[in-house]
Structure formats: structure tokens, C-alpha cells
Amino acid sequence: MRAAIPAMALTMAAAGSALAQTPYVAQSLPGPGATVCAGGLCQPEALDSLFEALHGLETGERERLVRIVQIGDSHTAGDRITGAFRARLQARFGRAGRGVMPPGVPHAGYNPFQVQVTATGWSTTLAPLTASQGLAVQGVGLTGIQAVTFGPDAALEIVAEPGMELTYVSLCGMGGPDAGGFEVRGQSVREEVDFAAPDTGMLCTDAVIGALQERIVIRPLRGGAPLTDITLGRAGYGVEVSNLGVVGSSLRDLAARDEAVLRTQLAVWRPQLIVIAYGTNEGFDDALDPVAYEALLRGEVLRLRRLAPAAALMIVGAPDALRTGAAGGCSADGRRGPPPSLALVRDVQRRVAADMGVAFWDWHGRMGGDCSADRLATMDEPLMRGDRVHFTSAGGDWIGGIFADDILAAYEAWLARRGGAD
Structure with missing residues (x-):
């Protein structure tokens, strides 16, 4: 005779069976939102030089990489x-390397895509965020690094993901009579680069490491040298997308970068596109003067054009973002709303881009418009974090994919206007 099965066990078994029969189904992602720009992108003709370079990669006529730098x-x-933008472009046009990066670990939680960076006895210090006067910080370039210090046995280890193995490392920094150098070691090769020079000034030097290397370790020699950036590359042609962002920064921080350093960096990098992606922090400044902000933005566009005349420029409009304590807020709980300056920032960005012939991407519209930050944060699988300012990992993939799709759609339209891929 079979033993009786307790009722509780039967209930649990039935529940387990039901769960097992209900597979996980990912939620549907929102489509791109309505936008003030056709296809999300205003003034796409400003990207013609970028599209020409990308077309050269596809036809094999271009024999060097296409570099995109976002600040x-x-x-x-x-x-x-x-x-997400990098992955989409590299899948189509080829992988030219990870690109320009800070010379170390710039902040807690630093987690770049395609490579893992570990610092031992190797410390980087970011320049302080710039006050309203916007005074220049000597020796600081587009990575925002003010100082690099080396302790005993200092090392910077870089491990590349499969498919992103490296063939060269470029180091940029301040050379001079008292400067040392660096050892760059891979699994099967060792190179030295020297920053000693008769005069003090910016230097960039390459360590060519030949065969594809998955792991690179950089160590200072003779005290090293003050570094501003490193570039991780691989032989061959393709696209490189560099993300040079500083947490909490605004356009004033870009204005405070040392022009001598910027001139050298941009001359060495030779970007085909510079993406200007500030605006969120300005939008949370209740004292923002839109007239002064417009003058600042125009000045930085002119400066980048002067320092990188061959580069196309794009302004990414400020996204939707909310803060707590807003009276009559637009969020589902009524307690959150957009800071008033945020819409002013977007209006200035769009107007300056149109007036100066710069491409403009409508991030606010593409993510869903007003109060979309709350809707995206309250999804079953949120695309924005609870702060209604930053995206989750899934949300970053989603909006980065929309950005890439809009750029590629503009590229396809450019191809069609010129008669297709020939």
C-alpha cells in the first residue's frame, strides 16, 4: 500500500510544476519616441564627412580607421x-580597437566595455569639477585626469575580451628632461616607451606589440611620466568609439581643459566625429543663465572646429530626467518632475546646432519625451534607475541601440542620395 502524501507536499509540488511550465518572457522594449528631428537626427548633412569615411571602410578604399570621440x-x-553604439558600428564596419581611455581607473565602479582595467599601486586623480568661472586647469585634457601617481610595483593591467585583442598601445602625457618612461608587456612581447625630451611638453608615443595580445601590463620606468590618456588599438581598419566622460561634469569642464593638451590630443587622434554629450548637470542648475550657456556652447563648438577642422560635430540633446520634491510633478506618484533649466538647455542646444551647422540628436524625444524617465523607471524590468536620471544596464543598451540605428539610418539615406554603395 502506497504511503499517504501530506497535503502540504502536494500543494508545493503543484506550485513547482506550475512554475516550471511558465517560461520567462522578456518584456517588450519601447520603440523610439516622437522627435523634433526627422529620424531623431537634425542636420544630418553635418555628418557627410563621417559617412564618406564609413563608406570608404565598406568599399575598401579607406586604409585607416574611423575614430569617433564622445565627450x-x-x-x-x-x-x-x-x-551599444560602439558594438553596432564595429559589427558593420570592423573593429579597430577599444580606443582612447583614461590612463588608469578614474572613479569607483569604473567598468568599460570590451576591456577590463585593473590598477595596482597606480592612482589617477580627476581634475576638480569646474565652478561657474570656468578657469582652465593646466595639463588636463579630454579624459579629465589631473594627476597619475605610482607606488612601489605599480602596474596597470588591461585584459581584452575575445575579438578585441590589441596590437599596439599609445601613451600620451607630459614629456621633459626629467621624465621617465613605461614598460608595455604582453604575453609574448615587451616594449619600452620614453618620455624624456629636451623641453617640457605633450608627447604621444606608441608601443607596437605585434601579434594580437589579450593581456597587457603597463609599468612605470624611472619614475614614469604624467599621463593624460592611453589608446588601445589593433591593426587593420574599422571603427573606434571612445567614451571620455567625467561623472558630474558639465560644458564648463570642457571649457576648462588645457588647450595645449587638447591640440595635441586631437592632432594625434584625428577623429572623424566628435560627439558633445553634456546637458544633464546644467539642467539641474536652477541658476542657469541661458544666454551665458549659449555663448559657452557656441564658443566650445568654435574651439573644437579650430582644433579638429576635419572632424564632424554632433550635439546630443539633454535627455529627460526628474528630481524629487517637485510640486505637481509628472511622475506616477506626483512627487517628481523635470528641473526647469533642463528644457532651456535642450532649446539652446538645438538652436545652436541648427545655427552652426552641427548635427543634433534628440535624445529627449527618442526616449519618450516629457516624464519618460518615470515611465522607464517603473517598468517591470526598469530601463532607468530609481533616481530617474541614469539608465540601467538594459536601458543603456536600449537607448544606445536607438542612437546607433538613427546614425545608421542617416548613413543609408546618404548612400541613397549619392547613388548607393558603389
Whole structure:
């Protein structure tokens, strides 16, 4: 005779069976939102030189990489959005390397895509965020690094993901009579680079490591040298997308970068596109003067054009973001709303881009418009974090994919206007 099965066990078994028969189904992602720009992108003709370069990669006529540099705030620093953009372009046009990066670990939680960076006895210090006067910080370039210090046995280890193995490392920093150098070691090769020079000034030097290397370790020699950036590359042609963001930064921080350093960096990098992605932090400044902000933005566009005349420029409009304590807020709980300056920032960005012939991407519209930050944060699987400012990992992938799709759609339209891929 079979033993009786307790009722509780039967109930649990039935529940387990029901769960096992209900597979997980991912939620549907929102489509791109309505936008003030056709296809999300205003002034796409400003990207013609970029599209010409990408077309050269596809036809095999271009024999060097296409480099895209995005500068901005924490949205850029996190690399989730730029990572999705990078992956999409590299899948189509080829992988030219990971690109320009800070010379170390710039902040807690630093987690760039495609490579893992570990610092031992190797410390980087970011320049302080710039006050309203916007005074220049000597020796600081687009990575925002003010100082690098080396302790005993200092080392910077870089491990590349499969498919992103490296063939060269470029180091940029301040050379001079008292400067040392660095050892760059891979699994099967060792190179030395020297920053000693008769005069003090910016230097960039390459360590060519030949065969593809998965792991690179950089160590200072003779005290090293003050570094501003490193570039991780691989031989061959393709696209490189560099994300140079600083948490909490604004356009004033870009204005405070040392022009001598910027001139050298941009001359060495030779970007085909510079993406200007500030605006969120300005939007949370209740004292923002839109007239002064417009003058600042125009000045930085002119400066980048002067320092990188061959580069196309794009302004990424500020996204939707909310803060707590707003009276009559638009969020589902009524307690959150957009800071008033955020819409002013977007209006200035769009107007300056149109007036100066710069491409403009409508991030606010593409993510869903007003109060979309709350809707995205309250999904079953949120695309924005609870702060209604930053994207989750899934959200960064989602909006970065929309950004890439809009750029590629503009590229396809450019191809059609010129008669297709010939």
C-alpha cells in the first residue's frame, strides 16, 4: 500500500510544476519616441564627412580607421550607451580597437566595455569639477585626469575580451628632461616607451606589440611620466568609439581643459566625429543663465572646429530626467518632475546646432519625451534607475541601440542620395 502524501507536499509540488511550465518572457522594449528631428537626427548633412569615411571602410578604399570621440558626463563615463553604439558600428564596419581611455581607473565602479582595467599601486586623480568661472586647469585634457601617481610595483593591467585583442598601445602625457618612461608587456612581447625630451611638453608615443595580445601590463620606468590618456588599438581598419566622460561634469569642464593638451590630443587622434554629450548637470542648475550657456556652447563648438577642422560635430540633446520634491510633478506618484533649466538647455542646444551647422540628436524625444524617465523607471524590468536620471544596464543598451540605428539610418539615406554603395 502506497504511503499517504501530506497535503502540504502536494500543494508545493503543484506550485513547482506550475512554475516550471511558465517560461520567462522578456518584456517588450519601447520603440523610439516622437522627435523634433526627422529620424531623431537634425542636420544630418553635418555628418557627410563621417559617412564618406564609413563608406570608404565598406568599399575598401579607406586604409585607416574611423575614430569617433564622445565627450560628456556620467552617461558617457558609464560606457553603457556608447558601448551599444560602439558594438553596432564595429559589427558593420570592423573593429579597430577599444580606443582612447583614461590612463588608469578614474572613479569607483569604473567598468568599460570590451576591456577590463585593473590598477595596482597606480592612482589617477580627476581634475576638480569646474565652478561657474570656468578657469582652465593646466595639463588636463579630454579624459579629465589631473594627476597619475605610482607606488612601489605599480602596474596597470588591461585584459581584452575575445575579438578585441590589441596590437599596439599609445601613451600620451607630459614629456621633459626629467621624465621617465613605461614598460608595455604582453604575453609574448615587451616594449619600452620614453618620455624624456629636451623641453617640457605633450608627447604621444606608441608601443607596437605585434601579434594580437589579450593581456597587457603597463609599468612605470624611472619614475614614469604624467599621463593624460592611453589608446588601445589593433591593426587593420574599422571603427573606434571612445567614451571620455567625467561623472558630474558639465560644458564648463570642457571649457576648462588645457588647450595645449587638447591640440595635441586631437592632432594625434584625428577623429572623424566628435560627439558633445553634456546637458544633464546644467539642467539641474536652477541658476542657469541661458544666454551665458549659449555663448559657452557656441564658443566650445568654435574651439573644437579650430582644433579638429576635419572632424564632424554632433550635439546630443539633454535627455529627460526628474528630481524629487517637485510640486505637481509628472511622475506616477506626483512627487517628481523635470528641473526647469533642463528644457532651456535642450532649446539652446538645438538652436545652436541648427545655427552652426552641427548635427543634433534628440535624445529627449527618442526616449519618450516629457516624464519618460518615470515611465522607464517603473517598468517591470526598469530601463532607468530609481533616481530617474541614469539608465540601467538594459536601458543603456536600449537607448544606445536607438542612437546607433538613427546614425545608421542617416548613413543609408546618404548612400541613397549619392547613388548607393558603389
